[in-house]
Amino acid sequence: MSNNMKNIEFEKPSYSEWQDAAIKALKGKPFESLLTKTSEGITLEPLYTQESLVAKLGEDLEKQVATIRSLQNSSVFSVAQQVYADSSEAFFGQLDESLARGNEVVTIDSRVNFDWSEKVIAQLATYLSEYSFKITVEHANDPLLAVFNKIDASKREAVKGYIVSKEPVILADFPNVRTYGADTIFYHNQGAHAVQELAYALATAAKYAEQAENFEAFAKKFYVSFAVDTQFFTEVAKLRAFKVLWKAFSSAYGVTENIKIPTLAETSLRSFSKLDVYVNLLRVANEALSGLIGGADIFTVHPHDALTKPTEQSVRIARNVSLVLREETNVLKTTDPAGGSYFVESLTADFVKEAWALFLDIEAAGGIDAYIASGKLAEELEASYQARVKAVQTRKQSLIGTNIYANPADVLENATNPLFADIKRIAIPFEQLRAEMTAADAKTGILTLGSLKSSKPRADFVSGFLNTVGLVPELSGQIATADEAVAWLHTTEAKYVVIAANDDNTKELLPAILAGKPEGVVVDVAGKFKDEEEAWLANGLNGFIFAGQNIIEKLNSVSASMKEVER
Incomplete structure (x- = not known):
């Protein structure tokens, strides 16, 4: 029996057979409902196969994989733990601690709460x-840069590192310090998607290459830096795509050999939230793994409380995220571990194609500086940011602990880390509205009609909806008649009440409830009722709550309505 089982082979279904089965399972919904449009405008298929990948890329597939692997700095994922301290003594104490416990790259932002005095500079x-x-x-005149004057001339050639600045810093006698950076993190924090980041990186590289004595001199001083967001495969493909783009870019300058350019990366802060901050820890672990798989050379994990004030514990946890992933996943034992993945290779190729097209548009407009001056770049970033914000506020994109599964008992931290105050985070509207609702001590309620079984789904939805801004609604308990509902509305302290029931109970009881409700209570209904909407609104209903609605717009409107009835 066991021998026969070993010899059994299952027939491999074709794509068309899988598609037929999928259409049948959709029960009337179109197959196109399985397609997903990304923020970059790329359509993701529900299934990727070897045949579809070969059909899409042909011979370019082998070239793409070979290029990425030839430009990968194998077995490199250096831990770059940023130091946070309020005094120079604490700074060096934390620096020593981090280096002793796995940090490999001294990582400093010059904006600190102490002076870069000559003594501190000499020690650094x-x-x-x-x-x-x-x-x-x-x-270029940052006081921290004086540290390079303190390094002995005989040691300068061996000094290795990176200087991140808006404009390149000119350092004499430090051949291994890279100062020409395509820092896309600024654009990322303003809302840029992957294709824009890649195109802006190339455009920045083109600007510096034109200024340099020759391409080789420029390349020795160049690096690229990315922020890695929560979209796992998108970020893996983004990091891989840059290597393909860099090969094409350097080839345009007549360079035939492979010039490896260091990729600096860090966890994204635009998806961080001050609400349920430990979810940030889950986010950075996901992001660090995609950075590891994508081929980042140097990686910084931001502490989960980086938006407020990092602690020694949070910094240690952040450092350990990199160490655990690097040492225990075995990812570094394979060069380009995502290579050959039908989905990732396809997405990488899409990013390469779209980013190169945008890069050429920027060059045709006169280069990155002219593109910025024209306002086109800012326009692109704003459109991308607004689309991202809308996706979160309508729950097309989940921000766990903020727009879904929010904990209303969370105390919103008012402190803000000045280093990251200007980032256009997608959680900010939720944080701001929660602060307003908490300050106003808004009283809300849910009036459930009919049986528990029939009302609970909508009651749970409404409760979660209100929880996103810290509201904990009072529950009426099960109510069977319009008279009972009106009586509860007259006794509750809630100034805003949502009626949760199935369609039949809502249609049957709502008209009488509206006729008897007190003037000082704003009433909404859970669900969509297109046929009854006009009549209900005319008879005193405030509005509706339903899935897919913009949470912030709706609750801002509710807040305004509550203030109106209080006057």
């Missing part, structure tokens, strides 16, 4: 002589 110089570093400065 000893670290930069020994360790690789990533330093973020505001401009």
